[in-house]
Amino acid sequence: MTKRGILSYWRFYLALSPFYILFLIFGLYPMASTILLGFQKWDGFSPRTFVGLQNFAFLIEDSTFWLALKNTVVLFFMSTVPTLAIALVLAVMLNSAVRFSSVYRIAYFIPNITSLVAAAIFFAAVFSTNFGLINSGLRALGIETQDWLGQPWGIKIAISTMIVWQWAGYNTIIYLAGLQAIPREQYEAAKVDGAGATRTFFSITLPQLRPVVLFTVVTATIGGLQTFTEPQVMVGNSGGVGQSGLTIVMYFYQQAFLNNDYGYAAAIALSIFMLVLLFTAINWKLVGGRGKQ
């Protein structure tokens, strides 16, 4: 074997470099910059000044921050749990022999590639008080109408409904791929052993799907904790009544781009980062543990 210097591999490094160069500029650099900014005060114009942990000290005292954090977590559960449950049911249904299954797949996936802003405007219209579709339906059924976007809980329902609508189809497709990878023999063996549909689902389908479920839970966590567009378009920058739709990313946006308080915003961004990290770790433990039966 001839010794070869690292330089002789330049072609390979060159081939790999686009990702790393882009990541360096648009990933790592802003990340490092944000961490630094979290300890500074900056209005976007004046020179930055170092303020130590002051931003974080304010963060702890800031009731709006804690409210935004609570909203984010509540919205995350209100949207992720139904999304994944509906997706699993849909996937199992699509996986059994149905006609036109690709038509359904496309139909379920379309919300995911629909423009978020357009969809949010549409949902705001559906939930509007006097002339909205939902209230018209309630009226037709003789049920009392609700001021959906004018009530703290109504805002949360409207936002999570939209998230479910948007993400159920995407996760269905992922689950479907996972379902199709499960060997047919296992189902046949279960049938021979006399297992019913429910037993088969819980003893074979679900355990075999575990890595796929982990994937969807992790992506849903990362996405869900960064909810921004839906509430911003539906209830505006302030987060609506009682700031019920104010998510943590919206609060970050308010501080950075409306109040130009970039240092404080960076501190909020770092807290989002910690939160995502924490939730991902929990998910990993809960769903991903290599449990044997």
Added chain:
Amino acid sequence: MDLSRRTLLAGGLAAVIGGTVVACSSGMDTGSAKKNATGNLALWCWPGGLGKSVLDDTIAHFPDQHIKFSEVGGDFKQKLLTTFSGGTSIPDITGIKGEDIASLLPQASRFVDLKTIGADDAFLGQYLEWKVKQATTLDGKVLGIPIDIGPTALFYREDVFTAGGLPGDPAAVGAQMKSWDDFLQAGVELKAKNPKAFIVADAVDMYGTIVNQGTSRYIDKDNKFIGDQDHIRKAWDTAVKAITLKVDGKNLGGTNDWNAGLDQGTVPTVVGAAWVALDIKAAAKTSVGKWRVAPTPGGPANFGGSFLAITKNAADPKAAFEVIKYMLSPDNEAKAFADAQIFPATPAAYDKPQLKAADPFFGGQVPIDVFGPAAKDIPIAYEAPLDAAIAVPFTDALKLVQVGKKTSDAAWAEAIEKAKQIGKRQGVQ
């Protein structure tokens, strides 16, 4: 699976933080204004900010300046700020929106004091004094020349008013609804006759208007928090009164319910700036010709209205000022009004034919008869850079009163506490 998990997480992290902050160390070198290259004059404004015919005419009128106009869409202030931080391609002349001017005054070092390049008292005297004040720093530098203003009026449905036993004629409406209390009283009468008609479109919006009618706001010139004082509390109490009298329709401007309500008569009034007429006209289909304009109850206020400023980077500030002087002359401000309803900041323009025109949407009324006197009467109030941020807790808390989640006093106490906290972070006493 391992690989994809890792890339997934890396991607997630990058998305969390990568998407966040523009930032960079190049923002450090402030104040050192590199001059733009001579020969071209870069002019930035947002879509619809300047009248099309005025702009074309100005470009043609200064052939030697090679004016290069950029229409900058989206978040204008953010883009201006980012460009300043980047240090290159900074425009010679830039528009500044009315809502951003207060927060840009502390950055006076980025802009040319127009007084030093020919904006003398005689020139500035052509513009409304209160509007020029908005672009004047506490130490007297004038950073911008007003493009337009947003004087408020009461837009109302004449047919709904007369059917509800209220006067229909603008002069009579103005005479009867001089104060907010009169207005709310009229609202009670209207609702007794027509339970679906709420005279206040949105009490939170009304609160903002009343604050704008005052001569002081949330922070005074000594950077002291004064949002807990009587002038704000009175605005608050008036809005709460609208809620308790049940004449508040809770229809936020621009929402579907608001749009539909304009035609259906459930939103029979809109208190808003002159430019709100565009929104009403866009949304109203069956009520064309039934709208009228009357003076704002409680006196005129202003919402919005922008400026043109010259950056320190301008290659030739004097030449840039000549361009502004021409473009924002009373004649051209009148033309801009004809172009795109850009309401002039120069009282001399109010007598021009473009503004004297009758408007069939308002049943042949001449809106300037209401807006003209209002524009000259707008109170001068000091707006601190942090004012907009401090106002947010108040409107948020008022919304809770509006939907019955909090009592007025509890919400007020919460608003004061939050406002003080925001102020404290930024050094307000």
